[in-house]
Amino acid sequence: xxxxxxxxxxxxxxxxxxxxxxxxxxxxxxxxxxxxxxxxxxxxxxxxxxxxxxxxxxxxxxxxxxxxxxxxxxxxxxxxxxxxxxxxxxxxxxxxxxxxxxxxxxxxxxxxxxxxxxxxxxxxxxxxxxxxxxxxxxxxxxxxxxxxxxxxxxxxxxxxxxxxxxxxxxxxxxxxxxxxxxxxxxxxxxxxxxxxxxxxxxxxxxx
Numbered sequence: 001x002x003x004x005x006x007x008x009x010x011x012x013x014x015x016x017x018x019x020x021x022x023x024x025x026x027x028x029x030x031x032x033x034x035x036x037x038x039x040x041x042x043x044x045x046x047x048x049x050x051x052x053x054x055x056x057x058x059x060x061x062x063x064x065x066x067x068x069x070x071x072x073x074x075x076x077x078x079x080x081x082x083x084x085x086x087x088x089x090x091x092x093x094x095x096x097x098x099x100x101x102x103x104x105x106x107x108x109x110x111x112x113x114x115x116x117x118x119x120x121x122x123x124x125x126x127x128x129x130x131x132x133x134x135x136x137x138x139x140x141x142x143x144x145x146x147x148x149x150x151x152x153x154x155x156x157x158x159x160x161x162x163x164x165x166x167x168x169x170x171x172x173x174x175x176x177x178x179x180x181x182x183x184x185x186x187x188x189x190x191x192x193x194x195x196x197x198x199x200x201x202x203x204x205x206x207x
Contacts, residue, residue, distance in 0.1 A: 023163025
């Protein structure tokens with residue numbers, strides 16, 4: 001995070017801090033708004049919006065999930081530093097944005113996602129989900145390209161895997177990991193039952 005700050009400024013260090021603390025998907029971090037972050041009782045609260053599929057209606061709902069972390073966490077100061085800079089920028093900007101990581105391109109478009117699954121009869125079908133994408137926040141791919149320049153050994157979901165594995169190794173249950181990463185218990189069980197092996201594998205990739 002320190003190198004990212006030196007190369008691209010506090011915003012990228014802040015983005016990486018969210019990644020390593022909360023283990024969220026990159027688009028969930030990119031879509032954060034200033035109103036979704038606040039401090040209360042020595043804790044930093046962050047409200048993320050996670051996409052959940054609704055197969056019957058063929059849509060994707062973005063549901064809010066609030067996470068918190070103590071202000072004493074080693075990476076929180078990168079977030080607080082950027083928030084201070086961001087708030088000052090909004091006061092002076094003639095066109096302030098509500099997104100924490102703005103892209104400068106404000107437009108909207110409709111997005112269609114196709115997912116393969118099985119219906120009630122066990123047959124393979126393709127479902128389409130339609131939802132509107134609000135542009136105005138930085139693209140996850142753009143962030144990832146910058147992160148790769150900071151450290152070529154970092155790959156997609158590294159922070160997410162690290163958070164899940166660390167939780168499992170500290171005794172978290174499948175339900176705990178599922179709650180932390182906002183995934184199903186089936187996916188969470190992979191971290192709980194293979195946490196140490198995954199850690200060793202990932203450490204080799206980043207070593």
